[in-house]
């Protein structure tokens with residue numbers, strides 16, 4: 001399962017080659033860049049874990065277009081990136097959060113979405129996983145004034161645009177075209 005990989009991060013001070021390969025899949029960084037980012041992360045977080053308060057503080061520092069006075073939105077943003085739900089942000093979750101917000105090409109964004117949100121790890125995005133992507137966008141205030149059912153509705157729209165029913169799955173090529 002997707003969580004198998006995530007949970008082992010943060011247990012040791014240095015990255016194994018295997019961990020670097022996994023991070024390359026979600027980040028498109030070179031091994032050298034990953035080691036550098038990891039060094040920086042450990043400087044900030046010697047324990048290899050970032051608490052919720054630190055995560056929210058970091059968002060403030062980076063000054064994303066994000067309403068930090070909205071406590072509910074903060075909680076949601078944190079929950080979105082705490083993929084293994086252990087209450088802290090580990091290095092791989094941190095990188096995903098950073099890359100989700102950095103401007104990038106469509107193709108690499110799609111790649112990151114796939115690596116980050118294919119929770120079942122089957123190489124396809126199902127309706128639930130696509131909903132989670134839009135939940136993340138709402139949580140990060142990338143979508144203004146979203147309805148409570150925005151994520152689910154938008155996910156259904158994406159499936160409809162691609163000519164798929166809600167209970168089918170999207171592969172990467174379809175998403176890039178869409």
Ligand SMILES: [Ca+2]
Pocket residue numbers: 081082083084085086087088089090093
């Ligand atoms: Ca975590």
Ligand SMILES: [Ca+2]
Pocket residue numbers: 117118119120121122123124125126129
């Ligand atoms: Ca999947």
